[in-house]
Amino acid sequence: MYKEPMFLAPVFKDRIWGGTKLSDRFGYDIPTNTTGECWGISAHPNGPSRIKNGPLKGKTLMEAWDQHRELFSNEKGEQFPLLVKILDANNDLSVQVHPNDEYANSHENGELGKTECWYVIDCEPESELIIGHHGKTKEEFVSMIEKGEWDKLLKKVPIQPGDFYYVPSGTIHAIGKGALILETQQSSDTTYRVYDYDRKDVTGNTRELHLEQSITVTTIPHQDARIEQVVSIEQGLTIKKLVSEQYFTVFHGLLQGTVDQKTDGKYLLYSVLNGKGVITVNQQSYPYKTGDHFVIPSTIDTYELTGNAEFIYSFTS
Incomplete structure (x- = not known):
């Protein structure tokens, strides 16, 4: 697999x-x-x-x-x-x-x-x-x-x-x-x-x-979108949920250190805005850097993120 x-x-x-x-x-x-x-x-x-x-x-x-x-x-x-x-x-x-x-x-x-x-x-x-x-x-x-x-x-x-x-x-x-x-x-x-x-x-x-x-x-009259943003901290990762709606859920992440993550059966889309680090899956390491884009497939249950980096990640809602 x-x-x-x-x-x-x-x-x-x-x-x-x-x-x-x-x-x-x-x-x-x-x-x-x-x-x-x-x-x-x-x-x-x-x-x-x-x-x-x-x-x-x-x-x-x-x-x-x-x-x-x-x-x-x-x-x-x-x-x-x-x-x-x-x-x-x-x-x-x-x-x-x-x-x-x-x-x-x-x-x-x-x-x-x-x-x-x-x-x-x-x-x-x-x-x-x-x-x-x-x-x-x-x-x-x-x-x-x-x-x-x-x-x-x-x-x-x-x-x-x-x-x-x-x-x-x-x-x-x-x-x-x-x-x-x-x-x-x-x-x-x-x-x-x-x-x-x-x-x-x-x-x-x-x-x-x-x-x-x-x-x-066009929607007439215009309706301002209302979103609720929530900030949480998990180990070395500060997460801000930017939006969760019909088509996607999007987060901003700021990593300083190491964090264990779960996919919960979802596939995740990552874009690295700044910094670098390593993704570890089943004791195998994959380096990432500014400008990288990658998908964590749903066949991965858990993974570890290490580094000093800023990224946006998302999944389908």
């Missing part, structure tokens, strides 16, 4: 708003100086991560999901449910909205919806996010879009490192310039673009907008 963590090779995406922080901060070998996204844990067909070690070395996470469901709690469903990214917003991302499962399944060839959440790894002093809108009715929402009243419509919030935001499907949102974000989301690549600052791509064309779909799927 498979009894070791699966370390994954990230997939990188060039974006009009990307930069070099994924290399500067995490040491990744990025393909361009406008690399906006690191898909660290992905089984999505648009960018599946490849396993770097163990019996499944060379296979994609998608192949592991399809062929070895016992590693993933024998979870049902055709698609691996989550996708973990790191986003470098060297410039403002477009204002966008994502559909829910029902709409995406019907209109996007069976794609999952996209509920997501953001942990602010770092940001510039003036960085901000767009979360929600001020339209009280659908008519008012549409009117402000048609008039281009973006400053009146969009709800902006200043951010600082360590902030966390839960972004359910149907939420108008955008990541602002200067933010470095870890995103945990449903495994979906469906985005409806509402506004893109009238900027042009490398070919001189403005990017496509999806106003009809956006108006259909």
Whole structure:
């Protein structure tokens, strides 16, 4: 039986708003100086991560999901449910909205919806996010879009490192310039673009907008997400539960020393934000470092974490 963590090779995406922080901060070998996204844990067909070690070395996470469901709690469903990214917003991302499962399944060839959440790894002093809108009715929402009243419509919030935001499907949102974000989301690549600052791509064309779909799927009026965060300490590990909702449960961990952990029959997704250490399973040690992404399969009952490190980990709810 498979009894070791699966370390994954990230997939990188060039974006009009990307930069070099994924290399500067995490040491990744990025393909361009406008690399906006690191898909660290992905089984999505648009960018599946490849396993770097163990019996499944060379296979994609998608192949592991399809062929070895016992590693993933024998979870049902055709698609691996989550996708973990790191986003470098060297410039403002477009204002966008994502559909829910029902709409995406019907209109996007069976794609999952996209509920997501953001942990602010770092940001510039003036960085901000767009979360929600001020339209009280659908008519008012549409009117402000048609008039281009973006400053009146969009709800902006200043951010600082360590902030966390839960972004359910149907939420108008955008990541602002200067933010470095870890995103945990449903495994979906469906985005409806509402506004893109009238900027042009490398070919001189403005990017496509999806106003009809956006108006259909946006929650009106906007509803601020309410989450309860809980902090606990286990041996050398300080854990903050960031969110626990329909699709995922996400934690922030700060490790200083050693801690024994249990999977409780779940498979766990880890992304190392800072530091280094060792995972020990059945007396076998596996080193980890800043920028690593790995899966603890559900076939592992207990494991030990040692080191000085900061990470985000999650599992399906």
